[in-house]
Amino acid sequence: MKNQTAxxxxxxxxxxxxxxxxxxxxxxxxTYETIxxxxxxxxxxxxxxxxxxxxxxxxxxxxxxxxxxxxxxKTFKSE
Numbered sequence: 196m197k198n199q200t201a202x203x204x205x206x207x208x209x210x211x212x213x214x215x216x217x218x219x220x221x222x223x224x225x226t227y228e229t230i231x232x233x234x235x236x237x238x239x240x241x242x243x244x245x246x247x248x249x250x251x252x253x254x255x256x257x258x259x260x261x262x263x264x265x266x267x268x269k270t271f272k273s274e
């Protein structure tokens with residue numbers, strides 16, 4: 196299992212407590228979708244920040260030269 200960032204853990208906790216179904220009121224649907232979009236945007240921002248920071252230190256612990264994106268994918272992306 197890959198590591199999770201703090202933002203990813205938070206999103207997972209939010210999703211665990213939010214339930215979307217067709218019986219939600221229009222206001223609840225809008226709120227749910229807004230929360231979802233904000234969370235995805237923050238996750239994308241955090242990913243970029245991690246990549247940018249890693250680009251400053253691009254050799255990992257075993258001497259591989261990685262880009263920030265490669266580091267992020269190897270460390271945090273679960274596939």
